[in-house]
Amino acid sequence: MQIVWQCLCLVVVWILRLSGFVSEAAIPHRYLNTHQLIVKYGYPAETHTVTTEDGYILTMHRIPYSPKSNSTDTKRPVVFLQHGLTGSSADWVILGPNKSVCYMLADKGYDIWLGNSRGNKYSKKHTTLSTKSSKFWDFSWHEMGIYDLPSMIDYVLNRTSHHNLHYIGISMGTTMFFVCTSMKPEYNRKIHLMIALAPTAFMANSKTPLHKLNLMNKTTLRFLSSLKINAVRRSKFMDFIAEKVCTDEKARIICSYIIFELFGYDYKQLNESLLPVMFSLIPAGASWKSFVHYFQEMITDSGKFLQYDYENLNMAKYRQPTPPEYNLQAVTAPVALFYGSNDPFADPTDVLKLNNTLPNVVELYRVPWDQFNHIDFIVANDVNPLINDHIIYLMKRFKTLT
Template identity: 45%
Template sequence: MWPIVIAFLLVFCDLAAAITFDILQDISPNALMNTMRDNKEQLNSIKFNIDASLNTVQMIRKAGYPAEAHVVQTQDGYLLTLHRIPSNKYQPVLLQHGLLCSSADWVIAGKDKGLAFILADQGYDVWLGNIRGNTYSRAHVSLSPSDSRFWNFSFHEMGIYDLPAMISYITNITSHPLHTYIGHSMGTTSFYIMAVEHPEIARMVQMMISLAPAVFVNHMKSPIRYFSRFVQKLEIITHFFGKNEFLPHSDMLDYLSKYGCEIFNIEKEICANVIFLICGFDKEQFNYTLLPVILNHDPAGASAKTLVHFSQEIESGKFRQYDYGRKNNLLIYNATEPPDYNLGSITVPIAIFYGDNDWLASNVDVKKLYHLLPNILDMYRVPKFNHLDFIWGKDAPKLVYKRLLEIMKI
């Protein structure tokens, strides 16, 4: 026997979650599932959080709010699901999740805590995006997720295709410009790309709020940085999770979200500590009772190419397009190096929120972003917050959302 990191390995919400099990070398996820199913007596004795079985729409409705699901087609044929908490009182806002996450992340914290609910209580028409390849956006007009061509995208395509499709759809449906775009982590990355590459779409957005922006990432403190140089060698990942797709949601993850910590005698605190190891330690802000619900939704799937693109950013220290290698770069970009995204061209007013204890979006990298953006509304430091506290922190409503709402009323 030897220790192997398996299951939903790290990295949900910009590279963030893992559980380590001591299992046989030749065991596979299917074998693990069969073992868990065979242990019926133990499973039947375990109680689990019913909310861990609900999808985004069901969680919204259970909290007492109306909920809608809309399907949007991108210019390159992907079918994306937008979730909505409708209102006619104020203009629309769009919330965009990070890597390996989904729309669920904005409502997991529950009523009075989740940002989507807080915005709805203020009267905003709340839209929750889902980028291509995640649990709610695994469809294309002609390609199947089993086709490797489906997964030929990174956060660049999210910026040039997904966000323009979402924003155009929302503004057409509501007949209003987008009041505010709120992104967390990779949800900010894709916005900056969109604003650079499609300024005509950016003009439909009155304001943008960046929570823990993942733009420059080469100063991250997380152990993730040490794996970046190996990410292009995806043999281990593909052995467990399939070629071109990284950490899709699965039956195994459903079992682990409901029974994992208990059936393997792993305390919730230990499960959470692995998250802290990736994102930064902040036990005071983490609500351990949410863990089964979080693990039911995250990781929500991503393309391996997105992981490679982030690894390139870590190694280069730049915010630029995908590096295909010198030969292919010459064919694609007419240069040996990929072009940088021109952040200085962005005119949308932007507010930045960052945490002192964020091991993924470091203060150094966030300040570099700040100095390159020409139209900053606010640059707000949140003491002790780690990368995920901006969406699940116990005091996020008081320490982040209160100021966020004030900025939105400027």
């Protein structure tokens, strides 16, 4: 009954907003989509869609300029930002102006585009397939790299009449980039600078909760692959966590514990008041196959960055018994690697290996905070001095060097 009452209250609030009695700025973050979050802070927002070669319809959000920018140039340099696994474009805007890097870059005169990969809440349409079909969810970040990114990048460049753009990716957003530019090398020339936050390619040293339980092995992987799970979606349980647990000052320690177990412990950088927003936005939707592909990367004997392992079907798929390796030598675009010492997914050892493999790394930046974890790149209390200020500095410096 209480849940019904809360839903009725929310409906009333939305009716009042539409009637003009309640401003959008007064509505909590967790009830707003990306477009509304951008508008809430007085920035212009646009929503664009693009259809991939294999039929997925993707949504992109845009901040074409900032009301604070002194730039009068109508052809502003473009920055494209790509979220991580289970995330969405909203991840880049939840901290608001003065802390979210997309607003800060808009203030500096950049044209901001926020991508959404197939399967998340903003990209759940297809020209022929329904999300109820298992075929819709038959993809990993490999398909996102060879279909989603090229489609979005080409659309943005055509729309803005630019030849190249700046790319900022976090976690899976970096994986997608390395897949795209290794499988389709022609896209390297479309990238002015790529900034990789928590770069994930080599993952032999990753530490998931399954690792802590000593369960990350080939037997477990085969079991996880066999599960009749198509997607990771939001559930009523997650809504309950966001609405009840994370908003309660005494109970929110549970939400903190979940964050730390998944992404690494860092009490100082966690803003607990942001927990309800974080849990209301994540998961935004993802295919189960994307998780399995990452698990494969973590337990591969070769320690290589590989395409999806279909095991007995590899010969039919690849004409070889093992999945092909992504050729990172083909990634010639300039890349800056940002990593944290306490990141369980982008382990420093793996990042250093990536640094030694990529042919054009322009900077290897270790975040100067020992406890910096995987999610801190987006929501850390000190995200400006630790991350954003250096991104802006690097983009400005790199521009003068090219």
